[in-house]
Amino acid sequence: MFGKMKYINNYLREKVKQKKELFDYVYVNNFVREDEPISIVLKQGEAVKFKKDMKQYISYIKENLLKSFKDDELSNKKKFAEENLEKKKKKLIDDLNLTTKPMGFEVVEGAKGVFMLPVKDGKTLSKEEYEKLDQKEKVEYEKKSPQIQEKIFEVLTQIRGLEIEKEREMSNWKGTVASATLNVATKYLEQKYSDNAKIVEYIGNVKKDILQNISEFLESSHEELEEKKRMPGMPQKENIMERYNVNIFVDNSRQETIPLVMDVDYSFENIFGKVEYENQYGTLKTNFMKIKSGLIHKANGGYIVFQAKDLLREPGLYDTLKKVLKLEECGIEVSKDYRMPMMLSTLKPETMRLNVKVIIIGSSNIYNMLITQDEEFKKLFKIKAEYEEEAEMNKENVKKLCIFISSYIREEGLLPVDKKAVEQLMEYASKLSGVQEKISTDFAEIGRVISEANVWALREKQTSITEKDIRKVFVERQDRIKKYDKKQAELIEKEIILIDTEGKSVGEINGLSITSFGEISFRKAC
DSSP, X not given: OOHHHXXXXXXHHHHTTSOOOOEEEEEEOOSSOTTSOEEEEEETTHHHHHHHHHHHHHHHHHHHHHHHTOHHHHHHHHHHHXXXXXXXXXXXXXXXXXXXXXXXXXXXXXXXXXXXXXXXTTEEOOHHHHHTSOHHHHHHHHHHHHHHHHHHHHHHHHHHHHHHHHHHHHHHHHXXXXXXXXXXXXXXXXXHTTTOHHHXXXXXXXXXXXXXXXXXXXXXXXXXXXXXXXXXXXXXXXXGGGGGOOEEEEOOTTOOSOOEEEOSOOOHHHHHOEEOXXXXXXXXXXXXXXXXXXXXXXXXXXXXXXXXXXHHHSTTHHHHHHHHHHHTEEOOOOOTTXXXXXXXXXXXXXXXXXXXXXEEEOOHHHHHHHHHHOTTHHHHOOOOOOOOSEEEOSHHHHHHHHHHHHHHHHHHTOOOBOHHHHHHXXXXXXXXXXXXXXXXXXXXXXXXXXXXXXXXXXXTTOSSBOHHHHHHHHHHHHHHHHHHHHHHHHHHHTTSSOOOOSSOXXXXXXXXXXXXXXXXXXXXXX
C-alpha cells in the first residue's frame, strides 16, 4: 500500500477514532413470506447477545414442553380421545343400521373403511350365500344399494367431522399447555428488548409459529437424535428449529473504531454480499441463514475506499454503487451478469439503511471522464481533493520522506537503509520531481527502488542497504533498457528512421525525442 492509498489510510486511521454510534445487523425468518427475510438493527454488540438469547429461548421452550407433554400424560390423553371417538362412531353406525337392516343391508366398519353386507331373514349373508340367491332377489338388493350408499356417505361425513373435532381438541389441549410455557419465556424476552419494536414483533411471531406447529415442534427433538444417526450423504429432513435461528449479518461487537474498509478484492459479491445455495440432489436450496454480507455492509457507519480503475473494470460495480448511494439503503445486490440457470427463485432480503462515506482514488483522466460523461457522478461525489505530485524540499518534507522509508522497510520486512543510501533516495526523489528545490511524492516508485536495492544487499549478505545498492538499481535499469536504445540506433543507421543532421531546411527544426519504458526514459536528438 503506497502513495495515495497509504496517505488516505493514515489519514482515515485518525478519523475513525472519533466517537460514533455503531450498529449490528441480523436477518431472521419471515414467517409470512419466507422468501423475504427480515432485517433487524441492534445496538453495537447486541447481535451476538440476541442470537444467544433466541437459542436459549427455543431450548427452554423445547425442554419445558417435553416435560409438560410427558409420554404417559400425552398417551392417556390420546387414548381417551380415541376411545371417545370410537364410541361416537359406533353409535352412528348402530343408528344407521336401525334404518338399513329393515331395507336388507347391514353397515359394518372394518380396517379398510365402512361397507355394507346383504341381510336376509335377520341374518347377514356371506359372499357365497349371496351368490346362491336367485337373480330376482339379487336385482332387488341392487335396486336398494344406491339408497344405502347415500346414507353411508352421510354417516362417513359425520365421522370425518368427529375426527377433525378430535384433532382440534388435541391441538387446543396442546396449545393451552404450550401457551403457559411460552408466555413465561416470551414475556422475559419482550421486556429485555422492549426498546426494539421490530424484535418484540419478531418474538411474538416466533411464539405464534410454534403454537401453530406445536406437534412438529415437539417431534423435532426426537428427529434431532435420529438425524445424528443418519449416514453421511443421506437426504436430511428440514428441521423446524432452523426457522428460529438468527443470522448475524454485520457484527460490530469487536469494533473499537468507526469501520474503515480498504480491500483489493473487487468482485461483485465481495462488495455487495451474496445468497449462498446448497445443491441437494440436483435441487438448489437456500434460506435466510445463507445470506452473507459484503464490504459495503461492513463499512456502514464508516468509510470505504475504492481504486477508480478497479471499480470501473468490474462489470456493474460502479452502477450498483451509485444505486445504493442514491437510495441510501442496501440489501443483497445481484449482478446482471450473474446467472444460475438451475435457480428458479432467490431470496429478497429486506434492505438495511446505509450511511457510508465512499472515497474513490484515481487519476485526473478518470475524474475528467466521469465528470463529463456521468451526470450522477458530481451529485454523489461532491468533494474533490487533489494529491500533489511534488513538494518543497524543506526539513519538514524531508523528515516525512524519511518516515515513509522507515515505515516501508518495516512493513515489507526489508533490511535497514543506511544514511548514505537515504541521501541517495532523497536525490532520486528530487530528480523525479524535475525541479531541484522539490521532491517527488511518488512514494510507490521510491518503494520499488528500496525493494530492488534490498535484493542486491541480500545477495551480498549485507546487514543493511547501502548507497552502492541504490546505485546498482539504476545501473541495472539502464542495462535492461539498452536493447531498446541500441535497436533505435540501428534503425537510424540503416536509414529506416530518417534524421537530417546537416544542411538547412525551411520550416523544419531539430528536436529531442524522449522514449519511456516504464521507469526508464532515454533521449535522442532528431
